[in-house]
Amino acid sequence: MNWQAISVIYKSEMLRTRNTLLQSIASPVISTCLYFVVFGSAIGSRIQTVGGVDGQGGVSYGVFIVPGLMMLSLLTQSISNASFGIYFPKFTGTIYEILSAPISFFEVIIGYVGAAATKSIIIGTIILITASFFVDLSIAHPLWMLAFFILTCVTFSLFGFIIGMWADSFEKLQLIPLLVITPLVFLGGSFYTIDMLPPLWQKISLLNPVLYLISGFRWSFFELSDVNHGTSLIMVLAFLFICLGIVWWMFKSGYKLRQ
Amino acid sequence: MPPIVAIKDLCKTYASGHQALKNINLDIKRGEIIALLGPNGAGKTTLISTICGIVSPTSGTVTVDGHDTVRHYRKTRSLIGLVPQELTLGAFEKVENTLAFSRGLFGKKPDPAHIEKLLKQLSLWDKKDSALMMLSGGMKRRVLIGKALSHSPKVLFLDEPTAGVDVELRKDMWKLVSDLRESGVTIILTTHYIEEAEEIADRVGVINNGELLLVEDKNALMQKLGSKQLSIELREAISSIPESLNTYELQLSDNGTQLIYSYDVKSERTGITALLQAVNKAGLQLKDLHTSQSSLEEIFVNLVNDRQTPPDPSKETHPMKDAL
Numbered sequence: 097m098n099w100q101a102i103s104v105i106y107k108s109e110m111l112r113t114r115n116t117l118l119q120s121i122a123s124p125v126i127s128t129c130l131y132f133v134v135f136g137s138a139i140g141s142r143i144q145t146v147g148g149v150d151g152q153g154g155v156s157y158g159v160f161i162v163p164g165l166m167m168l169s170l171l172t173q174s175i176s177n178a179s180f181g182i183y184f185p186k187f188t189g190t191i192y193e194i195l196s197a198p199i200s201f202f203e204v205i206i207g208y209v210g211a212a213a214t215k216s217i218i219i220g221t222i223i224l225i226t227a228s229f230f231v232d233l234s235i236a237h238p239l240w241m242l243a244f245f246i247l248t249c250v251t252f253s254l255f256g257f258i259i260g261m262w263a264d265s266f267e268k269l270q271l272i273p274l275l276v277i278t279p280l281v282f283l284g285g286s287f288y289t290i291d292m293l294p295p296l297w298q299k300i301s302l303l304n305p306v307l308y309l310i311s312g313f314r315w316s317f318f319e320l321s322d323v324n325h326g327t328s329l330i331m332v333l334a335f336l337f338i339c340l341g342i343v344w345w346m347f348k349s350g351y352k353l354r355q
Numbered sequence: 356m357p358p359i360v361a362i363k364d365l366c367k368t369y370a371s372g373h374q375a376l377k378n379i380n381l382d383i384k385r386g387e388i389i390a391l392l393g394p395n396g397a398g399k400t401t402l403i404s405t406i407c408g409i410v411s412p413t414s415g416t417v418t419v420d421g422h423d424t425v426r427h428y429r430k431t432r433s434l435i436g437l438v439p440q441e442l443t444l445g446a447f448e449k450v451e452n453t454l455a456f457s458r459g460l461f462g463k464k465p466d467p468a469h470i471e472k473l474l475k476q477l478s479l480w481d482k483k484d485s486a487l488m489m490l491s492g493g494m495k496r497r498v499l500i501g502k503a504l505s506h507s508p509k510v511l512f513l514d515e516p517t518a519g520v521d522v523e524l525r526k527d528m529w530k531l532v533s534d535l536r537e538s539g540v541t542i543i544l545t546t547h548y549i550e551e552a553e554e555i556a557d558r559v560g561v562i563n564n565g566e567l568l569l570v571e572d573k574n575a576l577m578q579k580l581g582s583k584q585l586s587i588e589l590r591e592a593i594s595s596i597p598e599s600l601n602t603y604e605l606q607l608s609d610n611g612t613q614l615i616y617s618y619d620v621k622s623e624r625t626g627i628t629a630l631l632q633a634v635n636k637a638g639l640q641l642k643d644l645h646t647s648q649s650s651l652e653e654i655f656v657n658l659v660n661d662r663q664t665p666p667d668p669s670k671e672t673h674p675m676k677d678a679l
């Protein structure tokens with residue numbers, strides 16, 4: 097293993113974030129605040145508690161949306177950070193150095209995906225802290241919460257890396273996050289439980305992989321879920337292995353990197 | 356001693372179907388400076404990229420210090436430094452950091468003292484905290500050289516190092532290259548300019564159209580190719596060359612105001628004095644004179660023609676004979 101190489105890639109990617117600190121950190125904080133003002137306070141004040149029985153128990157809507165909000169940011173940030181991280185050297189041509197270095201594709205991935213996942217973890221933590229200023233939060237299963245949290249960051253950073261490898265224009269780079277991920281997250285129950293939907297839409301929602309993610313994550317906070325949290329974990333792991341498989345294939349075929 | 360780089364039967368066909376390298380065989384000796392000469396699109400960059408691992412070979416093998424560049428890429432790549440043809444650098448990184456990054460990428464522990472020494476050598480020390488995009492083209496070129504040297508490679512590839520570089524910097528660069536050679540680094544550089552190859556290389560390889568046409572000791576090659584041209588500008592245009600000048604095999608320019616005479620620099624007598632007298636005698640008035648080295652293009656034409664059409668005595672024309 098070329099640990100030095102992994103370490104410099106990781107550090108330079110983290111440095112890139114520091115140079116754009118305001119954009120990287122401030123934007124999730126601001127958008128979280130906005131969601132709280134709009135959904136938590138304005139709309140949420142008209143919604144009874146979610147998940148309780150006969151108005152008893154359950155959690156307030158403001159609290160309810162926290163896990164979904166975190167997931168929304170984690171998914172989009174992981175994908176955009178990781179895809180940009182590998183796309184940019186391809187775009188500027190500086191990728192030549194990585195291709196000519198004594199480093200395997202695997203090590204390149206650890207460096208880039210590791211940095212992107214770290215960033216997402218930082219952003220998620222900031223959102224959690226910001227949210228705790230608005231609502232009283234308690235986490236029922238901290239270990240499960242951490243597992244979902246970290247797995248999501250790693251998996252979607254890996255997915256972002258794949259998009260960055262595949263993209264050969266800035267347009268393509270934006271395409272999947274915009275057309276696929278954002279709708280899936282919004283329709284995946286970030287802001288509602290699926291039993292609020294008509295039966296047909298409940299069934300359709302079950303086809304949405306992001307639903308499992310959000311459901312499992314929310315369960316780890318307040319034991320409220322649309323699907324079993326074990327199923328959720330399996331879904332996340334399955335997606336992780338699919339991404340690993342694609343990356344392995346890219347590695348084997350030298351996909352789009354080496355002519 | 357075995358060659359530091361051994362290229363055997365190397366072919367490269369790009370996905371587009373273009374065959375950029377055709378069966379290249381070349382041994383690069385330890386510690387030499389070899390210049391690869393060739394026109395645009397000859398395959399110089401492709402050859403270098405294949406050795407460095409940026410392009411995968413279609414067939415054939417390359418070994419560096421006895422190790423195969425595909426199977427033992429970690430070993431071979433850690434021996435190599437590459438200065439690419441294009442000024443490909445990040446935008447916001449700082450000069451010093453980017454050198455440290457390259458060093459780490461090649462698996463070496465951080466060594467700020469070495470980076471400092473390099474930056475000073477390259478007259479970049481006062482720019483160490485500048486963002487890369489704030490540098491001039493020549494400075495960027497030097498940063499790329501610094502990056503390539505950051506891990507102390509044994510073999511250095513310079514792909515057109517003097518493109519867009521002023522005279523001063525060019526001199527510095529050649530000084531650096533010969534210092535590196537002194538310290539035992541093998542250097543492979545590409546260029547379009549024969550003068551450049553002449554100035555610093557020990558050997559010269561000529562590439563055209565994906566083929567390595569020849570590899571020769573520089574001095575031997577220069578002798579072979581050392582023909583020069585004298586252009587004689589006339590005050591008044593003429594429509595044909597006077598018969599009395601036939602023995603000099605002159606060429607007349609299209610507008611009739613220039614006579615061109617080719618001669619061998621290395622030969623004892625160039626025949627220039629006699630020619631000028633003869634021109635005078637023929638009643639032509641001179642306006643100006645200048646000489647030029649045979650251009651690379653002509654050299655290629657000669658080389659390619661030599662390769663493609665074996666000498667055929669019946670077809671060879673002898674203007675001198677015709678004149679007699």
Ligand SMILES: Nc1ncnc2c1ncn2[C@@H]1O[C@H](COP(=O)(O)OP(=O)(O)OP(=O)(O)O)[C@@H](O)[C@H]1O
Nearest residue numbers: 355369371373375394395396397398399400401402
């Ligand atoms: N990625 C690529 N895909 C397809 N063809 C390519 C690619 N890169 C180079 N070529 C072709 O291969 C040939 C050799 O290109 P190469 O860059 O090696 O030439 P070169 O000798 O370095 O030229 P120059 O002096 O202009 O730098 C050219 O015809 C070029 O068009």
Ligand SMILES: [Mg+2]
Nearest residue numbers: 399400401440
């Ligand atoms: Mg080139």
